[in-house]
Amino acid sequence: MRIVLAGPRGEDSIDLTKGPISQTLDGSNVYLKDIWPASREIADTVLSCKMFQEKYADVLKGDARWQDVRVTEAETYDWPAGSSRDWATKGTALLGIRAVIAESFERIHRSNLVGMGVIPFEFSPGENRKTLGLKGDEVITIEGLSEELKPLSFLPCTIACSDGTVKRIQIKCRIDTAIELEYIKNGGVLHDVLRNLAKEKVKQWTNGQCCPPLEKPGGLTETLRHDRHSASGHLA
Structure with missing residues (x-):
């Protein structure tokens, strides 16, 4: 018998x-017993223990491509530390890239780019690398990266192609908030936090609220001394 359900009950208050x-x-009412498979149907459909063992006996062996992966003799694979999402932006920053232009960004990836000091930009609607005919050998100049830069603003972008042609477009800055703008100005969220901590420590030191820490030359103490000298005009 074939039963066509009009829709589930959508509640959990019934037995x-x-x-x-x-x-x-x-x-007509439909009961659970009407659609529940018989024991014979289950036995004919579900894998037996023997079938399961045969199918998964070599599951860890993998195919030829998996076997060709070079690994160490250790019991665990030598994966790079950190989240793949983090390294997707860390690698970008470590390569010296300071801006990325794309059609759109996944939410967390955009946020991570900002956190690493990389500015995400989006093409204007209807434009992308294909419509603009980009090949990868262009020289791209983004204007307006100054103190007047505002979240979600559009900036002029000049694309100089290898054949001598020049294209001018508008791209949207995906720095979405004022605090993200501060992260970018300081080179990333970590730099922003450290600089704020250093400023607070200099303020406390200048006001006599704390003593300068003892550190090796070139450490945080040297930075604080430099900042204090700049602020007060002399060294204690």
């Missing part, structure tokens, strides 16, 4: 072993 779970198109 599924006694009450109807739905209705057919003609209004």
Whole structure:
């Protein structure tokens, strides 16, 4: 018998072993026992223990491509540390890239780019690398990267192609908030936090609220001394 359900009950206040779970198109009640498979149907369909063991006996062996992966003799694979999402932006920053232009950004990836000091930009609607005919050998200049830069603003972008042609477009800055703008100005969220901590320590030191820490030359103490000298005009 074929049963067509009009829709689930959408509630959990009924006893599924006694009450109807739905209705057919003609209004007849449908009970769980009506659609529950018989023991023979289950036995004929579900894998037996022997079948499962045969299918998964070599599951860890993998195919030829998996076997060609070079690994160490250790019991664990030597994966790079950190989240792949983090390294997707860390690698970008470590390569010296300071801006990325794309059609759109996944939410967390955009946020991570900003956190690493890389500015995400989006093409204007209807434009992308294909419509602009970009090949990868162009020289791209983004204007307006100054103190007047604002979140979600559009900036002029000049694309100089290898054949001598020049294209001018508008791209959207995906720095979405004022705090993200501060991260970018300081080179990333980590730099922003460290500089704020250093400023607070200099303020406390200047006001006599704390003593300067003892550190090796070139450490935080040297930075604080330099900042204090710049602020007060002399060294204590």
